[in-house]
Amino acid sequence: MKKLYMCGKNSVIDAIKAKLPIEAVYVLSKSHADKLKEFSNIKIVVKDASFFKEYNAENHQGYLLFLKNFNYYEIDVIKKDDPKNVLILDHIYDPHNFGAIIRTANAAGIKHIIIPKDRSTDVTSTVLKISSGGFVGVKIIKVSNIASSIEKLKKWGFWIYSSLLDENAVPYNKVQYADHCALVVGNEEKGISKPVINATDVKVYIPQFGTVQSMNVSVATGILLFELANRSE
Numbered sequence: 581m582k583k584l585y586m587c588g589k590n591s592v593i594d595a596i597k598a599k600l601p602i603e604a605v606y607v608l609s610k611s612h613a614d615k616l617k618e619f620s621n622i623k624i625v626v627k628d629a630s631f632f633k634e635y636n637a638e639n640h641q642g643y644l645l646f647l648k649n650f651n652y653y654e655i656d657v658i659k660k661d662d663p664k665n666v667l668i669l670d671h672i673y674d675p676h677n678f679g680a681i682i683r684t685a686n687a688a689g690i691k692h693i694i695i696p697k698d699r700s701t702d703v704t705s706t707v708l709k710i711s712s713g714g715f716v717g718v719k720i721i722k723v724s725n726i727a728s729s730i731e732k733l734k735k736w737g738f739w740i741y742s743s744l745l746d747e748n749a750v751p752y753n754k755v756q757y758a759d760h761c762a763l764v765v766g767n768e769e770k771g772i773s774k775p776v777i778n779a780t781d782v783k784v785y786i787p788q789f790g791t792v793q794s795m796n797v798s799v800a801t802g803i804l805l806f807e808l809a810n811r812s813e
Contacts, residue, residue: 584647585705587640589615594713596620601648608632608642616643650703652722655729658692659736661719664760665808666738668694670726670776671767672797675701679710680798681765686714688805694721694729694762727775730762734779738762742772742780743804745794749783752804757811765801 583603586595589612595602596619605624607613613624632640658666667690672678678701685693701707703720723729730740739758743765764780766772777783786803788795 583705584650584703584708586645586647586708587643588709589641589643591709591713592616592643592645593619594716595645595647596622598716601651603646603648605646606631606644612642650720652703653719655694655721655723655732657719657721658733661692663690663692665690665805666692666694666733666762667801667805668726668730668762668764668776669696669700670764670772671696671700671770672765673699673701673768675704675706676710677768677796677798678703679707679712679714681801682707682711682718682720683714684798684802685805686711686716686718688802688809690805691717692719692721694723694726696726697722697724726764726773727779730764730776730779733762734781736760740764740779740781741784741804742766742777742782743784743786743800744772744777745785746777746783749785751787752784752807755782755784757808761808763801763804763808765797765804768797 586592592605596616602622605616605622606627607616607624608627608629610626613626616624632644667685669681682693708715734740738760740762764772764776786800
């Protein structure tokens with residue numbers, strides 16, 4: 581398994597502040613190290629420029645951090661935390677989309693994101709980079725089966741809203757949302773799986789006014805999440 585790493589000053593500082601399980605921190609100069617020591621007394625190793633060559637494409641800025649692992653959660657954490665809104669990603673493949681979704685979800689106040697264990701992107705170095713610190717304070721929950729996890733959420737008082745184009749779908753801004761909402765967005769190619777659709781309480785869609793038939797999943801997710809956030813105030 582490839583090691584998780586993070587590049588760039590802000591991303592590394594965010595990881596340190598969030599007390600992620602850090603394996604090692606490397607910087608390009610003593611001044612870089614001094615900047616990080618403002619936030620933690622963690623051991624920092626200074627390396628020359630050649631060490632960072634592999635990470636040039638990631639715009640490392642002279643900061644590189646390796647994680648021991650990424651802490652995933654079990655679904656029962658939702659029952660314990662009792663959030664108003666939860667996001668469910670039904671087999672998102674693209675790490676860039678996943679990272680962008682995490683960033684947007686954080687901005688919309690989402691603290692819990694459910695992903696499946698199989699046939700979905702995990703949290704990778706790319707995901708962490710694209711999220712731009714959005715992972716801080718967000719619990720990523722891995723489950724064996726999305727549909728069965730939805731049934732648990734229903735027992736805990738959540739209503740399930742799935743984003744899809746369907747003759748029975750309602751415009752997202754015309755919906756009366758419940759006190760506890762779980763929003764489901766689907767795979768980039770196939771959308772939401774049939775078992776999950778069958779477990780849905782309300783189908784929603786985003787009206788579009790141009791010539792394109794669909795929009796990027798991270799963009800659509802952002803629109804829907806901010807609608808939930810505004811309704812929750």
